Every structure is written in structure tokens, then in C-alpha cells.
Amino acid sequence: xxxxxxxxxxxxxxxxxDGELDARHQTEVQRLIKHDxxxxxxxxxxxxxxxxVSSLPYTEAPQELLGNIKASxxxxxxxxxxxxxxxxxxxxxxxxxxxxxxAAMIALVGVLAAVxxxxxxPQVTIxxxxxxxxxxxxxxxxxxESTPVAVVATxxxxxxxxxxxxxxxxxxxxxxxxxAEVAAFINKAIEYNIPSGERSVAVPGKLQESHTLVCSRQxxxxxxxxxxxxxxxxxxxxxxxxxxxxxxxxxxxxVTPEQISEIAKQNDFQSQIKTAKFFAAMxxxxxxxxxxxxxxxxxxxxxxxxxxxKPVLTSSEKPVTKTAGATQAEQQVLLTIVVTGSD
Amino acid sequence: xxxxANISIDDAALVQQCRQGDSVATETLIRRYQNRIYNxxxxxxxxxxxxxxxxxxxxxxxxxxxxxxxxxxxxYTWAFRIAVNLTLNHCQRNVKLGIKSLDAExxxxxxxxxxxxxxxxxxxxxxxxxxxxxxxxxxxLAVKALMKLxxxxxxxxxxxxxxxxxxxxxxxxxxxxxxxVRSRLSRARTNLREIVERWF
Numbered sequence: 001x002x003x004x005x006x007x008x009x010x011x012x013x014x015x016x017x018d019g020e021l022d023a024r025h026q027t028e029v030q031r032l033i034k035h036d037x038x039x040x041x042x043x044x045x046x047x048x049x050x051x052x053v054s055s056l057p058y059t060e061a062p063q064e065l066l067g068n069i070k071a072s073x074x075x076x077x078x079x080x081x082x083x084x085x086x087x088x089x090x091x092x093x094x095x096x097x098x099x100x101x102x103a104a105m106i107a108l109v110g111v112l113a114a115v116x117x118x119x120x121x122p123q124v125t126i127x128x129x130x131x132x133x134x135x136x137x138x139x140x141x142x143x144x145e146s147t148p149v150a151v152v153a154t155x156x157x158x159x160x161x162x163x164x165x166x167x168x169x170x171x172x173x174x175x176x177x178x179x180a181e182v183a184a185f186i187n188k189a190i191e192y193n194i195p196s197g198e199r200s201v202a203v204p205g206k207l208q209e210s211h212t213l214v215c216s217r218q219x220x221x222x223x224x225x226x227x228x229x230x231x232x233x234x235x236x237x238x239x240x241x242x243x244x245x246x247x248x249x250x251x252x253x254x255v256t257p258e259q260i261s262e263i264a265k266q267n268d269f270q271s272q273i274k275t276a277k278f279f280a281a282m283x284x285x286x287x288x289x290x291x292x293x294x295x296x297x298x299x300x301x302x303x304x305x306x307x308x309x310k311p312v313l314t315s316s317e318k319p320v321t322k323t324a325g326a327t328q329a330e331q332q333v334l335l336t337i338v339v340t341g342s343d
Numbered sequence: 344x345x346x347x348a349n350i351s352i353d354d355a356a357l358v359q360q361c362r363q364g365d366s367v368a369t370e371t372l373i374r375r376y377q378n379r380i381y382n383x384x385x386x387x388x389x390x391x392x393x394x395x396x397x398x399x400x401x402x403x404x405x406x407x408x409x410x411x412x413x414x415x416x417x418x419y420t421w422a423f424r425i426a427v428n429l430t431l432n433h434c435q436r437n438v439k440l441g442i443k444s445l446d447a448e449x450x451x452x453x454x455x456x457x458x459x460x461x462x463x464x465x466x467x468x469x470x471x472x473x474x475x476x477x478x479x480x481x482x483x484l485a486v487k488a489l490m491k492l493x494x495x496x497x498x499x500x501x502x503x504x505x506x507x508x509x510x511x512x513x514x515x516x517x518x519x520x521x522x523x524v525r526s527r528l529s530r531a532r533t534n535l536r537e538i539v540e541r542w543f
Contacts, residue, residue: 011529018503020510020525048464049535052485053504055475061381062395066373069402080407 013043017050168217168264168272169244169334172255175236179341182230183209186337189226194219208340213333217265220333224257231257235342241276242269243336250276254283264333354418361409373402376419379506380426386501387430389490397433401426420515423506427498427516434494464539488538496531503528 009032015021016029033040176182190199190211198215213220231237239255241263242248250273252259259279266272357375360368380401385394405422412421463481475481489497495517502508502516510524517524 007526007529010533011525014529014532015510015525018510018528045464045536046532048466049532049539050504051472051475052463052481052539053489053500053535055472056386056482056485056505058378059382059385059391059394061377061398062391065377065381065395065398066370068395068399069373069377069406070370072399072403073406076403076407 009039009042010046013039013046016043017047167332167334168266169242170260170264171240171243171336171338172260173236173238173240174234174337174339175342176234176339177342178233179209179339182233183339185230186211186227186339189223193223193226208338210336210338212336215333215335217333220264220335221261224261227257239263239276241272244334248273250280252276252280252283254287255279259283260335264335355414358409358412358414358418361406362412369406372405372418376422377402380422383423383501383506384426384430386486386489386505387427387494387498388434389486393433397426397429400429404429416515420512423502423508423516424518427502431494431498438494484539488535491538492531492534496527496534499524499527500531500535 012021012025012029016026021029033043174182190213194213194215198219199211199213213223215223236253237255239252239260241250241252248269252263263272263275263279266275354372357368357372361372377398381394381398384397384401385391388394388397401422404425408425412418416424463475489500492500498517499513502513503510508516510521510528513524513528514521519527
């Protein structure tokens with residue numbers, strides 16, 4: 001019989017002695033005992049060992065044990081109470097620390113979230129709607145002698161005020177040695193390109209002639225494209241941007257039609273001012289540089305303009321012009337063009 | 344149903360009262376278990392003074408920690424668990440310090456012992472427990488043999504053969520698996536038998 005088998009049989013026999021076997025194993029052990037005298041002898045020896053130990057006399061605790069236990073408990077009572085108090089205080093402090101930590105963590109997460117949001121979130125420019133009165137009262141007093149004449153878009157019925165997202169208002173002052181020729185060209189260009197409802201009647205004067213246009217950006221672009229032809233005859237071209245806001249006016253010297261168009265096409269006042277400032281600075285630098293090399297560099301980097309083909313009359317029919325009512329929603333440009341003769 | 348289970352019928356109520364600071368309930372609990380715990384400790388450590396001190400420590404610990412007693416096991420096994428742990432720690436400490444119980448060392452394997460043992464083991468029938476208990480020499484030899492076992496084997500034999508716990512209760516007290524109880528008890532009895540047989 002191997003050592004493992006002996007160990008297993010011993011475990012079985014001990015469990016049998018202790019009554020910890022199920023019915024099947026109990027029957028198996030009884031069969032083994034019946035048929036194997038060696039196992040029977042082993043069982044007897046184990047039972048004797050158990051009997052030897054279990055027969056040991058029961059020893060009772062000393063009489064004074066209960067009193068000793070009580071005394072010990074009473075001695076330790078203050079210690080236990082102090083320990084319990086310390087435990088409670090410790091638990092309370094721990095709770096407070098946990099709460100403070102949690103609050104700090106929440107605050108930190110909030111700050112981090114705000115920082116991350118400020119970095120990641122797209123910058124939204126809020127365009128405030130601006131009420132525009134198209135009845136066009138006389139604009140703020142202009143310097144020099146030029147007095148723009150405001151023209152009512154439709155003379156008979158006043159135009160209802162509309163909300164425009166960003167209206168471009170400006171005053172273009174042109175000086176030329178041949179004012180009559182230039183004024184005539186501009187008159188013609190306006191007549192062909194700007195519907196009658198969107199332009200004023202030319203106001204000729206002794207020294208100057210002015211036009212006021214209330215038109216769409218697209219029409220203005222076409223007109224400015226036309227004016228390119230006569231621009232080489234102009235000695236000085238000054239554009240005042242945002243003339244309806246005396247405190248926010250930007251003056252762009254030596255302005256070109258492309259620049260005017262670029263400024264006017266900006267959809268909000270801030271962009272208009274930014275673009276105008278850029279062109280003002282660029283033109284200023286260009287004028288001051290000896291060979292005007294900067295102009296080329298800036299011109300190359302300037303945003304490309306959309307070239308609108310020049311309208312050509314192919315028949316005797318008059319060009320179809322938009323009525324003021326039809327173009328009212330698009331009329332986001334108020335430009336006064338003043339032509340004066342240079343000294 | 345075992346004796347332990349019968350006793351623990353109203354243990355839960357006593358424990359509850361004891362937790363509320365009822366000194367009468369506390370005293371009742373101590374009185375109910377002091378002898379059994381003392382006897383088990385005494386059979387493991389074989390020193391009456393140590394056994395009294397360890398029993399006292401056990402009850403102090405039980406009463407102080409009774410508020411933490413969750414009732415997942417019976418109070419009986421919980422109290423015995425504390426007692427056995429304290430006793431085994433005490434025995435291990437004594438082994439490290441080289442202290443051995445005088446009771447285990449004060450006898451010699453003389454001829455008289457051999458004669459008693461020979462008679463006991465040669466008997467083909469199981470001797471009457473009362474007869475064994477009255478035979479002081481046999482008892483002294485039994486204690487001596489017990490002390491030859493290592494502490495954990497002695498603890499499992501005491502819990503089963505003296506305290507009368509079943510295997511499940513022993514597993515709970517010693518915090519071991521049921522199979523471990525079975526094998527440890529078997530090894531302990533086998534060792535005990537071999538120790539006794541070697542003496543004659």
C-alpha cells in the first residue's frame with residue numbers, strides 16, 4: 001500500500017470515526033473494515049487515540065476569572081472610550097478631508113474644462129443686427145465743401161427700415177486735373193451699371209460733382225470695375241470708410257477700385273475696418289517708398305477680386321434695371337463719390 | 344444538533360444586549376463560555392496560568408469588539424476563533440523564546456508508563472472513557488503525547504475531540520478549508536498514534 005493510499009485511507013477512517021462521511025462513503029468504509037483486518041486494526045488504533053484525548057478530564061476555569069475579566073474591562077474602559085473617540089474624530093477628519101479633496105477636484109476640473117473650452121471652442125463673431133434707415137437723411141457734415149446729397153430710394157413712398165447685417169458706408173473723394181472728363185465717365189458708368197432707383201442724380205457744382213449710391217455690393221463691384229478705365233486720370237483717391245460713424249472712420253489714401261470693392265464686400269464692420277486699415281497702411285507705405293516696390297508685393301498678396309465682365313449693350317434696348325423694391329434687401333452699400341478738380 | 348448549536352439559540356439576543364452595554368448580558372455570556380474556552384486553551388497550551396490569562400484576554404477582546412461582530416458566524420465560533428488565535432500566537436511566541444510547558448516535560452518514559460500504554464493499545468475493545476479518565480497515568484501520557492504535536496495539529500484535535508466541534512465549525516474557527524480540516528485532523532491523529540506506539 002503506497003503512502004498516498006495510506007493517507008487517503010486514514011482520512012477516510014478519521015472521517016468515519018467523526019461521523020463526517022456521507023452514506024455512500026460510510027458503507028464503503030464498513031465494507032473495507034469487514035474485508036480487511038489491517039484496516040480494521042488501523043481503525044481501532046485511531047479510535048483509541050481519539051478516546052485517549054477525548055477522555056481527558058474537563059478542566060474548569062479558575063473562580064476568579066470572571067472577576068478578573070470585569071476588572072480588566074473596567075480598567076480598559078477609559079482607554080477604549082478614548083480610542084473610540086479618537087477613531088470617531090479620525091473618521092470625521094477623514095470625511096472632511098475627503099470632502100475638501102472632492103471640492104478641489106471639482107473646481108480643478110471646472111477650471112481645466114474652461115481652459116480647454118477656451119482653447120478648443122471655435123471663435124464665434126456675433127454680428128449684431130443694425131437697423132438701417134434707407135430714407136437716407138443727410139450724412140454727417142463732411143469736410144471741405146463737398147456736401148453729399150442724400151437721395152430717397154423711392155421718392156413717392158418711404159422705404160421701410162430694414163435690418164442689414166453689415167452695411168458698407170463710405171465716401172470716395174477723387175481729385176483729377178480733368179474733372180469734367182472723369183465726372184462724365186462716372187456719370188455714364190453709373191447710368192449703365194446702377195439701376196435708377198439705387199443712385200442719386202449727379203449734383204454738379206463749381207468745383208465738384210457728387211453722386212450718392214445706395215446699391216448692392218455686386219452692382220458696386222461692376223461699377224468699380226468700370227472705373228478702372230479712368231483711374232489713371234485720377235491724381236488722388238481717398239476713401240472714407242464708415243462715414244456713418246464719425247468716431248470709427250478709416251481714411252484710405254491712394255485707394256484703388258479693387259481695394260474699395262474688397263473693403264465693401266466684407267460682411268461685418270470689424271472686417272471692413274480691419275481691411276480698410278490694412279489697405280491704408282499698405283498704401284501709406286507704398287506712397288512713402290521710393291520706387292513703390294511694396295505696392296507690387298502687397299498687390300500680389302491681396303485677395304483676388306472676382307472679375308465681373310463688363311456689360312456690353314448689344315441692341316438698342318435699354319438695359320433692364322432692377323427696381324428699388326426688388327433690390328432693397330441687397331442694398332448694403334452707401335457710397336458717395338465726389339469728384340473735384342485738383343489744383 | 345450539536346451541543347454548541349443548542350447553546351447558541353439565544354446567543355444572538357445576549358450579544359445584542361451586550362452591544363447596548365447590558366452588563367448582565369455580558370456576564371451571562373462570559374459565564375456561559377468561560378469554562379469551555381479555558382479548557383480548550385489549557386489543552387492547547389498545557390499551562391493553567393497561561394490558560395487563565397489567555398481566557399481573560401479572549402473575553403476582554405470579545406467584549407471590546409462585540410460592536411464589530413457582524414453575526415456572519417455564530418458567537419460561539421467567533422469567540423473560539425479569538426481564543427485559538429490568541430493561544431496559537433502565544434505558543435509561537437513561547438517557541439521563539441524557547442519556553443516549553445513544564446507539564447509536558449516533567450515526566451519520563453518509565454516502565455510504568457509503558458505498561459499502561461501497552462495495556463491500553465493491546466486491548467481489542469475500545470476502553471470505556473470513564474475508565475480512561477480515571478487512569479491518571481494514561482491522562483498524563485495523553486497530555487504529553489498531545490504536546491508532542493505541533494500547535495496547529497494540537498488545536499484541531501482539541502477542537503474536535505475535546506470541544507466536540509464538527510468539521511465545518513473547526514474550519515470557521517481556524518479559518519481554513521473543510522478539506523484542510525479533514526487532512527490536518529487525519530495527520531494529527533496518525534502522528535499521535537505513532538507517538539504513543541513509540542513509547543512502548
